[in-house]
Amino acid sequence: MLTTQIRLAHRPVGEPTDACFETTTEELPALAEGQVLLATRYLSLDPYMRGRMSAAKSYAEPVPVGGVMVGATVCEVLESRSDRRAVGDLVLAYTGWQTHAVADARHMRSLDPDAAPVSTALGVLGMPGFTAYAGLLEIGRPQPGETVVVAAAMGPVGSAVGQIARIKGARAVGIAGGPDKVRALTEEFGFDAAIDHRSATFGEELKAATPEGVDVYFENVGGPVGDAVTARLNTYARVPVCGLVAGYNATSAPEGPDRLPAYLGRVLTQSLTVRGFIQDEFVPTHTEAFQRDMTGWVADGSVRYREDVVDGLENAPEAFRGLLAGRNVGKLVIRVS
Template sequence: MAPITYKEIHLVNRPEGMPSDDDFKFVEQTVPALQGGEILLKTLYLSVDPYMRGRMQDAKSYIAPFQLDEAITGGVLAEVIASKSPQFKQGDIVNGNLKWGEYNIAKADGLQKVDPSIAPITTRLGVLGLTGLTAYFGLLDIGKPQAGETVVVSGAAGAVGSIVGQIAKLKGAKAVGIAGSDEKIDYLINELGFDAAVNYKKDSFVEDLANALPDGVDVYFDNVGGDVSDAVMRLLNRNARIPLCGAISSYNAAGKDLGPRIQTSLIKTSSMMQGFTLGNYAADFEKGATELGQWLQAGKLKYEETIVEGFENTPQAFLGLFQGSNVGKQLVKVADPDFAKL
């Protein structure tokens, strides 16, 4: 068998402001001979996620930064091509945190087998994976929505936000979304069942938001920060809860992110804001995944995927996250399986 050559995507610059194509480099590699316990994986789908932008900075955070001139890593769905591990066989579909590469060599530790009969395999990178679990734990553990309350979610048409609003509805709350286009507003209301949605790019956003929230805000699931969150903070009810999931509006800011101070709003309303990352809930992943799976199979959860075709288009798919080009989960399709029947 001739050696397999493939490409990886390396980070070669730490971007200031919005990343560009120049920050990424496609590097050709050759698959080495498998050693004992190793598995050769062919990448089928890559996940691109906003948190990866933070890992491009050399700064202390909850997860180590990407290293320059090394492959970027993230959520990957792959097919086992060859295996020297008793845990996996040729044709198995797995997911794990792997390199942005057309192939990977991995150990069994850290890989999870995916059963294609339960749901489309891509759901393991979205609604039944890290993004679905982020929505589940952030909303239910920190937000604690009650029947009749109002839940507001920013970035509502994204992978996490779209699930947050639907879970809020399942708990009997009113769901109000904030998104960046009229098409997304229509999707939130008419496809996902949000009670209302507001386009933050309109000049009338602040007024539109207030009109959509006559009863104020009991839970604000914050994915974006910035001016959008400043507007929501003015409408908090007493004892509001704010799960702080992301701040995508500032991820590419060249300077410090400045804005109104929120302390007074929190004090006046006795509100609670808590930041979190999904790793906080690692011990409960199985519980969350089980309930999400039950809702999905019962038709109580809908999901959308924006899939870019071609490994060579991975950087553009990543940059699209910050331009609002995706609805639901952003994925890159790299290849079809060689052996698995999906």
Template sequence: MSHDTSDRNLRILLASRPERAPSAENFTLEEAPVPEPGEGEVLLKVLYLSLDPYMRGRMSSAKSYARPLEIGEVMEGGTVARVMASRHPGFAEGDIVLSYSGWQRFALSDGTGLQKLDPARAPVSTALGVLGMPGFTAYAGLLTIGKPKPGETVVVAAASGAVGSVVGQIARIKGARAVGIAGGPEKCAFLRDELGFDAVVDHHAADFAEQLAAACPDGIDVYFENVGGKVWEAVFPLLNTYARVPVCGLIAQYNLGDAPPAGPDRLPGLMRQVLTRSLTIRGFIQTEFADQRPAFLEEAAGWIASGQLRYREDIVDGLENAPEAFRGLLEGRNFGKLVIRVAAE
């Protein structure tokens, strides 16, 4: 295909439901004509597509907090897009907007849910990361459920990722001690040297549980859970009385299927500890706290300007590379907020 395809819409659809880890066969790439906006609509050209772990749940038919995607639907996702043509009074050609256009180059919108972005305020890709849904997930979950106090110990897994990196930095801004868990020396060095975490533990280490205990001599007051699996096993014995556990994800379990794990039933032991240690374990979806968004945007923008809140983006070029990049995200291959650059700004 040597001819110019920029006037065609490339879309990535859900082809089949993954049994465990998603594979290339679960996605279909299709070309289609660029749609024409009708009355009250805008044509969007996607510049950046956010890839996030929650998308794995949408590919499955299992009951969850959101409707699963149907086979043949465009994969969902947050996007930053440019208005190419407008028949909507609220938007003009050239506007840059935060939208929910999914895995495609072009999309139509009736304006619902579109948010204008100011490219002068921050790089527009940050609307998908530190100033977007992941950053807000960290802010709302940590502050509303975790409620870290000065001097307390806050532990977060996947700490170099889009959510975890913000959790640790906000914990420090609030005067707490931030302990980050990440995979590999490069991510751990980034947390320590660039983001200023107080302690960092590599979950690939053979003595991971011992290292975590040594990093938390006063126990753990807040554990921001987004991974589950062996990290939770190491954290759980260290939780203090009255510890708070905001739960926003369980990446380690997403590709395991729905069958219960083999082995003894450990739920009774967990519940006994919840009772005897007065633990709070609270799952949440960031939309529950939507009323906090304006405060978050104002505070986070201020923290970025003052250098208290730093971020890292992992940008992959080309929409056609989204399926493979997404598979890597679920395995921890990304470093920072994973974004697909669909078109040049």
């Protein structure tokens, strides 16, 4: 059995170009006892992958140059030498940017296609949904009547953050790029207000949308949007820092002035809590509640989701660039086969 793989050819400087990726085709080894042969149905593309392409120290090992790009996948079992998995099973695995893989049958989780579309295991019912759930509830701790702001609000994390905030009785304000996304946030996802960060009057619109200030800012973009929301934070506001996608392609520290002293000054005078997190931290403590709550909310319609499905593994690099630039609408997945 052959697998087609996308590998990291060069570490990117700035935006990952086509030259950063190379496509290879390899013969897979025969199955050993306990292993299964998987065919990738869906590959998840997520902003964190940009970090894995760099050599810089982070919370996880970088992808080695020449290595297959990592990523979560929904796969079908084609062959099995394990009692745990049968041919035809659908599983959540972490086999990366490739069409097929041989993997240990223990390193995957079964999916029930009757319970929910299996691709949701990569989005609202998977890591992005869990990130929103754990980060918002454990760090953000929105209280009824408080104002929660989230950017990249049409992404899988942001849209879940806003909807969970509303379930908890808070007011949800979403920030996104472009009128279609902004309209969808209020009309489809039930946000109380939505703002286009590309608008020339973004600052005034943010102020108007947060008349009582901001109590929770779920930070997943950074950059000028982060600055504008920071200026609206109330005393004792909480800032779960989940991502900073606005700077992921940055090649050097931006020019001055240096805004760090003013930022820390605001942390001090407003008694802010700024807390970075990687969702793994909360897996042991929050997985059961997440699966119960989120499955229920999706089933009863109180949490909606959108998927942005791109066909063909060969289109993953271009789709990934679009993700970093905010061109996706909803959870970006590659339909591989």
